[in-house]
Amino acid sequence: MIKVLIVDDSALIRSLLKELLSKEPDMMVVGTAPDAYAARNMVNKFSPDVITLDIEMPKMDGITFLAKLMKARPTPVLMISTLTEKGAEATLKCLELGAIDYIPKPKVGVAEGIEDYRQLIIEKVRLAASTKVKPTRTASAPIKEQSIIGGTEKIIAVGASTGGTETIKTFLISLPANAPAVVITQHMPPGFTTTFANRLNTLCKVKVTEAKGGERLLAGYVYIAPGDIHLGIERSGADYRTILIDSERVSGHKPSVDVLFRSVSQSAGQNAIGILMTGMGKDGAAGLYDIRQSGGYTIAQDEASCVVFGMPGEAIKLGAAVCVCDIKDIAENVFDYLKKTGSGTRL
Structure with missing residues (x-):
């Protein structure tokens, strides 16, 4: 059973993702958190196999939380990313910090958009659960x-x-x-x-x-x-x-x-x-x-x-x-x- 923690400041997205993932026989949503501080406590309590993490959150943004998580308790993370230039920059930074992949967040029609991404989300959660988080690696010296x-x-x-x-x-x-x-x-x-x-x-x-x-x-x-x-x-x-x-x-x-x-x-x-x-x-x-x-x-x-x-x-x-x-x-x-x-x- 894949234990999933959903971290997002949007109550609607938390609800939609929980409903979507809970229908899968091999997945269990162990918790939903509206911010990074609540997420930190749930990580310690539930030891999730996969975390879906929103980038833009109050109190502590997703990038900061991810950096702390990867140092303290490396866990497969899927970022929830807006398909914008700002979202792309933040997502690339998260991948650099160790996130496995990202899930697009619909700009409009959130409920319909999440449903459109249903299979993609499920596949990525399963993939993340089977993936070992790799430490960031320094590049080799440039070739002369x-x-x-x-x-x-x-x-x-x-x-x-x-x-x-x-x-x-x-x-x-x-x-x-x-x-x-x-x-x-x-x-x-x-x-x-x-x-x-x-x-x-x-x-x-x-x-x-x-x-x-x-x-x-x-x-x-x-x-x-x-x-x-x-x-x-x-x-x-x-x-x-x-x-x-x-x-x-x-x-x-x-x-x-x-x-x-x-x-x-x-x-x-x-x-x-x-x-x-x-x-x-x-x-x-x-x-x-x-x-x-x-x-x-x-x-x-x-x-x-x-x-x-x-x-x-x-x-x-x-x-x-x-x-x-x-x-x-x-x-x-x-x-x-x-x-x-x-x-x-x-x-």
Whole structure:
């Protein structure tokens, strides 16, 4: 039985979440708290398996409470986040502090919105209950620029979902300013990806931006798929350019890692480097296999460093990964491969 504690200053949301989760045979809501102080007492009393935590609360906000909780009693936490720029910034901070994932809070029509998210909420609570809270990790030292083979034409494609914001950050912080172009699909709603890209851009030596479509892929640049649209690449003469594809969900997602990886496989072939990181489900597994089949180099994040081993685990089962390694070692692994292979060619 999964013991859930609901922490939210909205009586309506507390009631709706309690009603929704209590209907599940494997879940029990052990308490609901209107603020962090009441929540602290309930954590000590009930030892919940999962906490749903509102970010904006009186007396003590969710970020402050989360930071204290992770030091005193690490527990799987799902943030309740508004789909706004301010909400995105706060949510990313919470994921950095150790929250497992987040649940969108409807802007209007709360009751209807919660019902629309019913299956998503249930899945995320179950997932959080099965997840071990991982301590925050410092990134590896950045790779020196002179260690890169000059003129390389490789394209690095990265896919991630649950837990991916921190693993992507760990990887990108390790990259030197003249790294090959990187394209990324991280499962995120619209608006969050803009904030995510801007946040990474302040932390990394590479320049990080949300893809607009039509950009020439340049060394030292990272292009992140916008929420709710697929990202791919295509050849344009001797160059590669980003493309945005407004089509149906693929592998249950939009943006989809499979869409990105397949386009990279088709356009870059043996010059592609595919990296599949932490995430629930199997999006990206088949696409990573395509990259390997086309002669590209492929990496899956190992189970020990994943928040959720679903996506990379599925890729490993398919035989899609040339290498399986800890997140802190992925950047070094990529550049060891670049040194061995030397410059690629786009044509």
